[in-house]
Amino acid sequence: MKNFMIYGANGYTGELIAREASKRGMKPILAGRSQNKVEPLAKELNLIFRTFSLADKKSLEYTLKEVDFVLHCAGPFSLTSQPMVEACLRLGKHYLDITGEIAVFEAMAQRDAAAKKAGIMVMPGVGFDVVPSDCLALHLKNRLPSATVLTLAFYGLGKISHGTQATMLMNVGNGGAIRKNGEITRVPAAYKTRKINFGEFSETAVTIPWGDVSTAFYSTGIPNIEVYTVLPEQNLKLLKLSRYIGWLLASKPMQSYLQKQIPSGGANEEERAQGKTFLWGEASDASGNRVSSRIQAPEGYTLTVLTALNIVEKLLGGNFHKGFQTPAKAFGADLILEIEGVERMDD
Template sequence: MNGTWMIYGANGYTGELIARTAVEQGLKPILGGRNKEKIHALARELGLESRLFSLNESANVQEGLAGVDLVLHCAGPFSQTSAPMIEACIKAGVHYLDITGEIGVFEHAHAPAQSNRAQEAGVVICSGVGFDVVPTDCIALKLKELLPNATHLSLGFDSDSGISPGTFKTMLQGLSSGSAERKNGIITEFPLGTKHRFIDFGKGSRSAMAIPWGDVSTAFYTTGIPNINTWIPMPTYKIVGARSMKWLKPILAKPMLQKALRTWVDKSITGPDEEARKNSPAYIWGEATTATGEKRTVRIQTANVYSLTVYGALAITTRLLETDLPGGSYTPATLFGSELIEQLPGSGTFQIE
């Protein structure tokens, strides 16, 4: 592999998993972040270079990125950290990847203000190189290939994978908002729990609820399909309970409560261990339809969501450093094709109906 790359936020749950697996694969990333004690300790253990810098001062970030060809950004909350890192990468001529699943971050990454400047600088910007949204993005592109005139796209997943501290914090932040879908090309919000259906994700038909998953943003840039919604399995009683969240939104949005909840997460949530990750695969599903009612369905089984994030992030990192691509904003599937997901460890092959 050619090029020097950095994992920024390597002290987090997923960042550390990626760093350890990278070393197992013979890779030598630089470990970057803000937590001096944790970053230095992990770097010493793995025999890697480390750099400490925050994203608050542009000059510090530019210094931290000196000599780096690519940043794999793993430091959340991405709604706060992604924009300054993208800006620094464009200025420094450094490729940018991250593992977010947040719609707002994807929209920022694909906005002309970023995409056009990245193209001019020869910088690749690709948000969502982990479970959010590699498998669903690949299914989206596969469905577009199978049904080029599709007008509606539904995507979803089923997994009992446990949860990391960073993901839990993002979920808590999202409790103060609703759900979202794309209608006629425009992202539209609606109350959580108000849209439901039955879906066979790969283990039989189950009740499911529409959620604001990242593909509401990214699948549009991958496929051009104007109507997109995203789903997870959810028992009916929980869907009913989710509807009541709209009454709690003003309370859940209060900064003091959000801060208290994040503190609780830091003390209480550790993320799934290796055994849990090995025994909890994910089941990914997608469905495309045309204006005349023609329909195609695609499913695939993959590794655990956190393991897949590690595999996906490292695969895209190494391929990007070995490939000369034009600058601009990409999704995982527009970078390396719908077959990318089938090539990752733990993945099966597409099952097409």
């Protein structure tokens, strides 16, 4: 029987996934670098656990040999993904993660040929970033095959977890990013503002360097991509400030100080149950044709659990595509409709 490992199983998101996997009768190996955190969870869920640092190649390979694939949940992934994916390539094991970092998607795309040679699927971004937006992007491309410009936006009504805040903070000095004429192009943080009609309400949103700037290009071939989100006033101020003091925010002492201020954990069960996410996307072509669609889905971390395990179930059933893959490229634009509580509307 096929099995998998969750690395970073004790993190906020890893634990949510481990608990739901166990509820569904799956028996993943729970792994992470801290025995005092992974062991109690594994014991509670009656699952096997392994603890090792990602620098410990021997232990990493030992555990990977016991499974068919990994669902990597330990981020920031720009610090953790490389040793894991390289081990997967060496041993012929599929790789999934829940990153949203453009640099990580791009690094994984570079390993496409190696993944095909190893006979494995390398699919980063199986969470909220990027499953729903990637499916929306491909849906829009299917509606308007001549599209040359793609604009995506999301609004997540919910609390942001420790790891997401840590990852965002780590990248705050890097400014923004869009895709222009097929190339990822650096732009100032929050450099464009736009009013978005999410259906039930309209909100002002700003550009952010979201994962789809990388992935939607591989899923749709559309060469111009921008992603917007709605930010609380305080976060928006910090983002705009980062244009001027990004170097300071990115400096080691400042990062070390700010990282320590982030509270652990994330939204509780009740908050997650009440949360909701809204996505909107528009594709247009050189002749002025335009289509737009919207998606409503559960709260972001709940959705991450559901989309990640949906893809895990496919792999457990032997359903995979060799090489670097985005969720929609491998499983189609309707993949997101397989998730309970998701609705898609065409304008």
